[in-house]
Amino acid sequence: MNKVLVWDLPVRISHWLMAGGFALAWVTGESESLRLVHVFAGGTVVAAAAFRLVWGVIGSRHARFASFVRGPRQTLGYLKSLLRLAPPHSTGHNPVDGWIIMLLLSLALSSGASGWLAYQEIGGEWLGQAHEFCTNLLLAVAGVHVLSILLHNENLVRAMLTGRKLGQPHEAIGRQHRLAAALLLVWAALGAWGLAR
Numbered sequence: 001m002n003k004v005l006v007w008d009l010p011v012r013i014s015h016w017l018m019a020g021g022f023a024l025a026w027v028t029g030e031s032e033s034l035r036l037v038h039v040f041a042g043g044t045v046v047a048a049a050a051f052r053l054v055w056g057v058i059g060s061r062h063a064r065f066a067s068f069v070r071g072p073r074q075t076l077g078y079l080k081s082l083l084r085l086a087p088p089h090s091t092g093h094n095p096v097d098g099w100i101i102m103l104l105l106s107l108a109l110s111s112g113a114s115g116w117l118a119y120q121e122i123g124g125e126w127l128g129q130a131h132e133f134c135t136n137l138l139l140a141v142a143g144v145h146v147l148s149i150l151l152h153n154e155n156l157v158r159a160m161l162t163g164r165k166l167g168q169p170h171e172a173i174g175r176q177h178r179l180a181a182a183l184l185l186v187w188a189a190l191g192a193w194g195l196a197r
């Protein structure tokens with residue numbers, strides 16, 4: 001196996017927007033004076049996650065949910081191979097990481113939705129508490145996510161930065177999708193600005 005292009009630019013940029021936005025939203029959450037920074041950072045997470053949902057349907061081969069979201073039997077099979085310390089190599093996301101990723105995307109969107117409703121003062125104090133609950137859950141799942149990434153033999157963080165991972169030549173994707181990446185950046189900026197208004 002050689003290093004081949006697996007993650008296109010929209011996958012990589014949306015990922016680092018989510019991870020960076022999450023970190024900034026987390027540290028600014030409790031500050032009244034940094035509320036606008038918080039809403040902008042949180043808004044970036046939501047916009048990137050929403051884009052990623054669409055890219056999961058129309059994006060390149062390994063970005064599509066159909067290529068890595070697996071049913072219970074395959075996911076359990078993969079878990080068993082993990083426990084035997086002999087997981088098969090996955091060029092895209094493996095089935096366990098695939099489910100963690102779906103959970104992260106759902107929690108990013110629900111954190112954003114509850115935060116926005118609290119920000120607009122729609123729905124009373126419980127929405128602030130719902131927002132806190134969603135973001136705590138997101139932090140916990142992100143912790144599991146990072147741990148799972150670090151347990152792989154391959155350097156997956158570098159792969160998420162460069163797009164290149166171990167794989168067979170025929171598994172490589174052909175393009176970086178620069179135009180979609182540019183659209184993502186414009187969408188993320190507009191989305192975050194829109195939510196902060």
Ligand code: HEM
Pocket residue numbers: 011012014015018019022023045052063092093094097101104105108142145146149156157158159160
């Ligand atoms: C600094 C902390 C983080 C690191 C080092 C990290 C690293 C990674 C890596 C290496 C992958 C690729 C996994 C694979 O090859 O199967 C990945 C995927 C993913 N991560 Fe993270 N992550 C971090 C934080 C987060 C956070 C906070 C979120 C959500 C808010 C998140 C959401 C995702 C998603 C949605 C994917 C799937 C990427 C895609 O297919 O578009 N990550 N992460």
Ligand code: HEM
Pocket residue numbers: 021022025026029030038039041042043045046108111112113114115116117118119127128129131132135138195196
């Ligand atoms: C995934 C992204 C987000 C994360 C990780 C996050 C995290 C947090 C945290 C940790 C707090 C403090 C909770 C507490 O202890 O009181 C907070 C509060 C708050 N966040 Fe977010 N947030 C995110 C997105 C957003 C968005 C998109 C908005 C609005 C558009 C928003 C609006 C608010 C508001 C208004 C509060 C104060 C709530 C209250 O005190 O009742 N957040 N957030």
